[in-house]
Amino acid sequence: MSAERRRRTWTHVMVSYSLCVCARNKPPFGLLRKFHFDYACLAAQPGPIHHLQYGGKLSPHQLSNGLTDRKLHSWLSTPRLGHAPVSLALLLDTLFCEFVSVEAKKIAEDPNWRALVRKNEELVLKPYYQNIARFIGSAKYGSDCLIRDYCYGN
Numbered sequence: 001m002s003a004e005r006r007r008r009t010w011t012h013v014m015v016s017y018s019l020c021v022c023a024r025n026k027p028p029f030g031l032l033r034k035f036h037f038d039y040a041c042l043a044a045q046p047g048p049i050h051h052l053q054y055g056g057k058l059s060p061h062q063l064s065n066g067l068t069d070r071k072l073h074s075w076l077s078t079p080r081l082g083h084a085p086v087s088l089a090l091l092l093d094t095l096f097c098e099f100v101s102v103e104a105k106k107i108a109e110d111p112n113w114r115a116l117v118r119k120n121e122e123l124v125l126k127p128y129y130q131n132i133a134r135f136i137g138s139a140k141y142g143s144d145c146l147i148r149d150y151c152y153g154n
Contacts, residue, residue: 015038015039016036016037016038016039016040016059017036017037017086017088017091018034018035018036018059018062019033019034019035019036019037019091019095020033020034020062020067021033021034022067029065029066029067029068030068030070031058031067031068031069033054034054034055034056034058034069035052035053035054036052036053036056037050037051037052037053037083037086037091038050038051038052038053038080039085041153046078046080047078047079047080047082047152048080048081048082048083048148048151048152049151049152049153050082050083050084050085050086050128050151051080051081051082051083052080052081052082052083053078053079053080053081055069057069082148082151084125084128084129085124085125085128086124087120087123087124089116089117089119089120090117090120090121090124090125093108093113093117096108132147132150135147135150
């Protein structure tokens, strides 16, 4: 099977990456912050298709690993903020650049890591921004649609 055919046969309706910042103690681990990045093309879920969400309910996996959300208002699942698509490598790269340490800096500056991030940018981010640019250049934009409509899947 060609790479192009494999790409077309992979269909996902939901992809989610969570970033949980927890207090260091014994289980249960109290969450201090919880962010998750979603690709959600489910009509039942409101918000931009690619979005960042702060808080929200814990997943069954997070609950089974001893996380608690007593200090967060997990019932508050909005707003879902429009965000560029994220892959695991792009998320990790953000963490290495934001949570600065000698080890993280060493990884972020490693040529092999940078090459992996560049490949993820080309596979994930470049087509996303090209599609938005194509939409902005189309007759549909401005006449009856906004960029927001495009990001919400309308």
